[in-house]
């Protein structure tokens with residue numbers, strides 16, 4: 350009796366499994382990078398390609414209500430981009446700055462997961478989201494480099510989140526990636542390896558430039574930006590070393606005045 354019943358019970362379940370498998374193998378389904386929910390990714394680049402519809406709707410790209418020079422966020426999100434008072438007084442050293450969104454809600458959670466909870470896989474989706482930013486079409490770049498972590502922190506964490514974000518970004522832009530272009534902490538770079546001019550100009554700085562960058566346009570990558578002081582120092586270091594221009598790409602921007 351059980352043998353007779355089994356096919357009628359098992360076959361529909363087996364059929365559903367096969368159909369599910371075929372749909373997955375056909376490139377249809379994907380698991381959300383945040384909640385692991387199975388979903389059908391959108392074809393166009395954007396959060397709907399990597400995150401389920403619920404999570405994707407919580408990851409809007411900021412399109413207005415910020416300073417186009419430093420990314421400072423204004424409380425009035427609907428306002429068209431306009432330079433902030435600080436940038437009008439003292440323009441930043443970088444040529445262009447792009448960021449994906451405000452450092453809040455799900456984007457903030459994903460970046461904290463990436464940075465402090467060893468969720469390194471998130472760098473792929475976030476790096477690709479950044480790579481699809483339309484503002485990058487206006488950025489001149491010969492190479493991509495991450496902002497470095499302090500060696501002590503790198504040893505503790507085991508990876509540099511900025512480098513992990515820079516990997517998919519550089520690949521998408523078809524640009525070379527120089528993971529060690531900048532180093533943090535003078536003691537970690539033997540001074541003898543540096544060009545004399547570069548060494549002299551960077552002795553008092555936080556960063557040192559470890560490669561020849563004369564005449565090159567550089568795209569620096571970091572996960573987030575708060576005051577912009579780190580990015581500013583890094584850009585100035587590269588410009589002092591002879592870079593033709595520095596642009597900055599960030600996943601998120603924290604409102605400057607809240608820190």
Ligand SMILES: [Zn+2]
Pocket residue numbers: 381382383384385386400401402403404405
């Ligand atoms: Zn999700």
Ligand SMILES: [Zn+2]
Pocket residue numbers: 416417418419420421432433434435436437
């Ligand atoms: Zn500004």
